Amino acid sequence: MADAGRPGPHRARYRRILRFASLQLVQLWWFELFLPRIGLAGIAERTRTDRMRRIAQRFHVLAVDLGGLMIKVGQFMSSRLDVLPPEITDELAGLQDEVPAVPFADIKALAEAELGVPFDRAFAWVDERALAAASLGQVHRARLSELDAADTGLENVVVKVQRPGIDEIVAVDLAALRKVAGWLRRVRIVSDRVDAPALVEEFAQTSLEEIDYLHEAQSAERFGENFAADARVATPEVVWERTTRRVLTLEDVTAIKINDTDALRGAGIDPDEVADAFAKAMFEQVFTHSFFHADPHPGNIFVTPGATPDAWRLTFIDFGMMGQVPEGLRSGLRALVIAVASRDGRKLVDAAQEVGVLLPSADTKEFEKAITALFARFGGMGFAELATVDPREFRDFASEFGDTIRALPFQLPEGMLLLFRAVALTSGMCSGLNPTFNVWDAVEPFAAQLLRDETGSTVRAFADEAWRAAVTTARLPGRIDAVITEIEEGTITFDTSRLERRLDSLIRIGRRVVSAVVFAGLAVGGALLIVPTPPLGIVLLAASVVPLAHALFAGAGRR
Known part of the structure; x- marks a missing residue:
């Protein structure tokens, strides 16, 4: 970061960013650490909302004045609902990346x-x-x-x-942000809740790719x-x-901007159909291609009319901010979907840890409690039913739930952050095109496919285990016969009749044990699948009767 250390406009820019950050940190120390220690925590509580809003407003002014990467910082912060209070994210949500032309x-x-x-x-x-x-x-x-x-x-x-010169400005801005992140790492009230250096590196990677x-x-x-x-x-x-x-x-x-409903209707294009097609295209990117457009705002999506009113197409532009769903994250998303489908708070916490949204210091009991409350309130509703819930109830619960989440060391990894951003922009865009649009209806087919994939994996696992057990059982008598043959053809003479009887007994016991294992696998598999896939669950439960009978009654007449 040599530029920041030399005289000139870049050095002034670097110092201005650090000066702003240091003033906010002093305020944070005074209200959140010092006042509570001298018994004035009430003052900090009463003034927190206004203070957060003023910080966001001051940063808004700073970002517009400096331009460069700072506008991107504000937009990035506006999407971090997981670590920042709504007073900050709401204020920065309107920060537009529009500056005078060079x-x-x-x-x-x-x-x-x-x-x-x-x-x-x-x-x-x-x-x-x-x-x-x-x-x-x-x-x-x-x-x-x-x-x-x-x-x-x-x-x-x-x-x-x-x-011109944006490379140097980006380098200076990132150097300043890394310096601030180092300060925040030493503030326990911040470091317990968010990994600031990791956030900065995540932002840096996205920004460097964008230029x-x-x-x-x-x-x-x-x-x-x-x-x-x-x-x-x-x-x-x-x-x-x-x-x-x-x-x-x-x-x-x-062509026609996707949110220009008057122009769409003028071209004979139904905005409701555009909303459905756009949602399908976005979720196909996430769940099928694992590579998605992370900035699908109205300026980046056109609707191009075709030869006939039904031949229109969606045209995406600006691929500077793209997200990927690596296999590890895809596996975690599958686990999250299954946990939500089964309304299991413990499984969802485990899935959150697999995805990496919880820092090591997370109190998972509190998180599980919050998730359980969420399921208790809305968990019994299907995708379509959620659309009928009073929006005020959603807002009230979201406020309570958000406070709980922000109190935890909860942080979205990069892939998940871009995914949530894309889903949020998609939902907002589609709702603007069709006021009755329900994002859950668009997600449901892909969620169902994830569940079917998981079911198929479970069935294959049971089938593989049963096949290995059957092969082992089939090979066991031959191996034992070979051992007996070698003994009988040896030079040592002794009576093997007792040994043979013992071996026969062991073979029968082994076969019954294998039958018991196969029965348990089929029974457990049937029980797991009876709700999501009733026909397959019933077949597995019925098939489990055969190995159960063998395990219980095979050799009952022998001594």
Whole structure:
């Protein structure tokens, strides 16, 4: 972080961020640590809501003034409902990544240096007015040169160019954030509830990927390949000949914004159908492809009309923020779904630990108590029934539940955070298109598939165990006969009749034990599956009678 240590605007920026953070930490120490120790905890309690709101307001001003990565920090914080109070997240939720455009001459100079050719050779025309300007880069419309158009089959494109000097600003901002995280790690009231350095590193990784346009281009192509067979979902083509780490050239796919319901109806497109298709596409990304668009706000989704009113498609853009669901997280999500389906608080706590949302210092008893209360209040309702609950009841319970969760060392890992962000934006978007939209109805088919996958895994496990037991039983007499043959053909002569009787007895006992194991496996499997899959559960329970009879009565007449 050399830039922060040299004189100039970057050093001033670094110090301003640290000064803001240190003032908030002093206030935190005074109200949350010092006043309670001298018996004035009531003052801290009464003023906490207003203090949190004022901190968020001051940070809002700081972020807008500094721009750069600080706006992204505010947006990131607004999504951290797991570690920050609603007074902060609500205030920062409206922080928009909109800043004045960089003069076109500066953008042109950077792009030409990156591409290695003058603009008039790379493009036949470039609109000097920015189509969009954000804290990390800005976008201009353009037309490809005749040669590039012939090679790619494209003509109209958009060119996304980094803001000049943004690399240095990002480095300075991350250095300041890491310094603040180090301070927070030494404050027990914070460190017991949140791993601040881990949060900063999570944010840093996402931010560095977002300013690497080669990474974004690869994500766009991967996303397109995942939906290659789906005519309802489209992505812009990447013009690789005019793409570098700081310049990204894509097919211009500008169309109707997904939240423009008047334009949709004008094109003969039903917004309700768009909501259903959008939710399906988003959850397919999560549950099928394990690779999803983590920033699906209205500016990043277009509805492109087709030749007929029913031939429209969803076109996704801006793949800088993507989420992945690794196998470990997918396994944890499956466990979470099963725990919710069975309304088992203990299983859900175990699943939360598997996913990694609980820090080592977590009091799981308190968490289990909160989850049990959640199930007791809403657990008996199906997906559709939840839509009929009074929203005020949801808000009241969410407030109580949120306070409990924030009191625990509860922290969403990166994959889960981006997933929750995507689901929240999806739910909000679909509700805007269709006021009666219920996100649970959209999730239910995928949740049911997870349960079927889990059921299939359970059945396969029982089948494998039963098969191994049967093979062992089938091979046991042959092995014992071989041992007896070797003894009989040996040079030592002795009476083996008693040994043979003992071995026969052991074989019978072994077979009955194996039958008992098979019976237990089938019975337990049937009991587990009788509710989610009644026919299969009944078959397993019925089949368990055969090994049970053998275990109880085989050899009953022998002595």
